[in-house]
Amino acid sequence: MDFFSNLIGGLSVAVQPANLLYCFVGVFVGTLIGVLPGIGPAGTMAILLPFTYGISPEASVIMLAGIYYGAMYGGSTTSILVNIPGEAASVVTTLDGYQMALQGRAGPALGIAAFGSFIAGTLSIVGLQALSPYLVSVALRFGPAEYFSLMILGLIMLSYLAQKSILKALMMAGVGVLLGTIGQDPMTGGARFTFGIPELLDGIGIVPLVIGIFGISEVLMHGEKPADQRSVITRVSHLFPTRRDWVASKWAIIRGGVLGFILGILPGGGAILASFVSYAVEKRISKTPERFGHGAIEGVAAPESANNAAAGSAFIPMLTLGIPANPIMAILLGALMIHGIAPGPLLMKEQPNLFWGVITSMYIGNIMLLVLNLPLIGLWVKLLRVPHTILFPLILLFCIIGTYAENKSLVDVALMLFFGGFGYVMRKFGYEPAPLVLAFVMGPILENALRQALIISDGSFHIFFSRPISAACLVIAAVLLVSSFIPFLKRKRELVVEEVEG
């Protein structure tokens, strides 16, 4: 009964004309940036964040969420038609999607990606809606020790799942925590690492950091590559998959959806991880694994379903605990905080319109996306013809405007450029940016939780091990860490990455 009353309550918010409009803008922009390589959902959401100040918190989160799950749909189009992932969660879709397109089956590949995304995405929202109230009741029992340990687990999990070196990912997490301490000490009010710059007293803004690291550095990385000569497949027909395609894909969609949902909830997880794991699972259990990489439709259905399911379930820790599971959720957390709303166990009770409105808007957003990505696919195919030589300078221009718009501060713009250059050099040296951004956002929450827990326990670290949830999180984190350095298990982990990479 609660499920339906929440649904109706949420629907009454989601169908308000302004919210419908922002939902459409979100999924449209999401599809757009998903299709266009060079900028992903994190950078786009950061650019648009300052423009959400003037609108209601419901509308701003509905729009930003739409960008995230919209990008999951759009990303597949570029992967299938150009063999370049539009965003990171569609990397694996290139493996079989582009092969299908080369065989003249671009239509069914795009069709199954859109239908799979819709089915798994919708199921994930049902799960999000059904599970959230229970998780809120669990979350209410969380104290500072549990928060601290869960965040540590999230950071270690994200580093463990890094595609490159775990050591480097852990290092980035450490740097992120340190960067997060810049500004005023939340407890004493004293300045920390501000180097006499008054603008740094409020800390480094999430907008310049994210736009620099995910926007500018991405363009710089593309800039050093030779112009891409790969051809764009522009003929798309027969978008509706055949009965045979459906038979081949139905379990892949369901498995991808379930896996994506679970991996999306995990701290440190998210859409990118979900797409990789679901592809590896499909290949592993297939009776004909040799077809993978040569145009197997399950190789498109599974990761595309998984990344949409994960995009939905990633909202669970953010909305119920106030802990972002990945950098994109961290930006959404920032959006809520700008409006003076602190996400956490009390959000559902104190802001039911926001909580259920945002969740319910995702059902509507998914329907909009199905329309945007099937009948209107021709529009996006045309967009793929926009040359990178024009696209990337435009992204740079938007990065500047987005950062400046937040505080009208040139210091922010300079910081953004600094993080852009820094991100570029770090990527060259094999350091992934995601753990840094997540740790940066979690840093202040982590610090508060750590200091509060220690004050409660009168300085005893025993508090982190005597409370069951906290102890469990730390044990899992320790097992992950230790296993990543045991040679046998290290090789296993590398094999999974290699298998996924083809």
Next chain:
Amino acid sequence: MKADGVSGLFWLATGLIGIYGSVTLGIGAAHDPGSGFLPFFSSIFISVMALTIFIQSFLAKGQRNLSSLWHGKFWKRPIAMIIILVIYILVFTCVGFLISSFLFMLTILKYVEELSWRRAVLISALSSGLSYSLFKVFLKVELPAGLLGI
């Protein structure tokens, strides 16, 4: 030198500076953590990781050299983009959004992307004009008026 050796040294220096800064701030005690408590432990963590990466760069096989990171890449283009961005930011407020954005796009399109003059001018005018209309006129973002006063 190996690339990881260089990055390891850089992060080791960062970690050590962080430790010094945290101690200056005051670490406090476990029952009363000070401002430098978390920065201190994260800086130690960074230093340990950095040292491990640095040592590993000598022991592990298949390590890349520093020069190989930019081998076969158009490395001058990112540098050019950064320089143009710095100049753009410096003149952004005094010259104004419209003119500085037009010149920024023109410089990148002409000298980095090597488009023809005609296309570069056309795209720069269109992109700066449209973004001005979208952000300043439609979204009411306060962008610097500068020389033109708009």
